[in-house]
Amino acid sequence: MKIVSTINEVRAQVKEWKKQGLSVGFVPTMGYLHEGHASLMKRAKGECDKVVVSIFVNPMQFGVNEDLDSYPRDLQADSKLCDSLGVDLIFHPEVEEMYENGFCSFVDMNGLTKELCGKSRPIHFRGVCTVVSKLFNIVTPDKAFFGQKDAQQLAVIRRMVKDLNMDIEIVGCPIIREEDGLAKSSRNTYLNEEERKAALVLSQTIRLGEQLVKAGVRESEELLKVMKENLEKEPLAKIDYVEAVSMDTIEKIEKLEGSVLVAMAVYIGKTRLIDNFIAEV
Numbered sequence: 001m002k003i004v005s006t007i008n009e010v011r012a013q014v015k016e017w018k019k020q021g022l023s024v025g026f027v028p029t030m031g032y033l034h035e036g037h038a039s040l041m042k043r044a045k046g047e048c049d050k051v052v053v054s055i056f057v058n059p060m061q062f063g064v065n066e067d068l069d070s071y072p073r074d075l076q077a078d079s080k081l082c083d084s085l086g087v088d089l090i091f092h093p094e095v096e097e098m099y100e101n102g103f104c105s106f107v108d109m110n111g112l113t114k115e116l117c118g119k120s121r122p123i124h125f126r127g128v129c130t131v132v133s134k135l136f137n138i139v140t141p142d143k144a145f146f147g148q149k150d151a152q153q154l155a156v157i158r159r160m161v162k163d164l165n166m167d168i169e170i171v172g173c174p175i176i177r178e179e180d181g182l183a184k185s186s187r188n189t190y191l192n193e194e195e196r197k198a199a200l201v202l203s204q205t206i207r208l209g210e211q212l213v214k215a216g217v218r219e220s221e222e223l224l225k226v227m228k229e230n231l232e233k234e235p236l237a238k239i240d241y242v243e244a245v246s247m248d249t250i251e252k253i254e255k256l257e258g259s260v261l262v263a264m265a266v267y268i269g270k271t272r273l274i275d276n277f278i279a280e281v
């Protein structure tokens, strides 16, 4: 497995592979890799001849009061995991390699980013779209793999690829959970023992929501009310949002019909965690 830090090195390697007729799978990450990322890499490995993983904590997608500086990093452990899963190339650029002096072009979106995480993180998706576009232009993959845990991000990337005619297949992969239900996230590492226990209220509420839909609840107001009440029982939890939205447009919906994304963001102490489920009605 190669680890490179420059755009030219990635391009040279991918060019070589393409000359040999090999397909390229891409898993963009911010590092501090866990089993959620591992599931994306395994899927990429199963579907493509070569796999590229990027590890880049993208400053552009963090707001001023967010956790850019404290975001966990461990390149050594990440490389070991990637190597063990048969990843062929890690791209680990410095900020200056991605955003050279004078950088002033952005990829932004008018729809899909106003609700859910976009409400409390207004510049986040502009940063995500810009860096993912850049990474797609650098790696030129056939397929790119994203987790369903960041459901809004997945919808945004799908829309961007469609709107900008990017010739890349976007593959969404299921949420991976700890044994007790907590969705895997690099940010789980911020939680102390008490908060870690309290964080279970997210996955418990997701399960409750799934049961309610199964039992026939079809009004999102009714569903969200019960879910919010459940979250409010946990004293360490502070709700950012719990919403039911259309899978494709991320617009709020009143009636559960077709595929509906039921998503939440909840602070446990200072840590903001997200979780979701798709209601197929």
Ligand code: PAF
Pocket (backbone or CB within 6 Å): 028, 029, 030, 056, 058, 061, 128, 131, 132, 150, 153
């Ligand atoms: O999901 C993430 O880790 C990031 O948002 C991504 C897609 C790597 C862009 O920085």
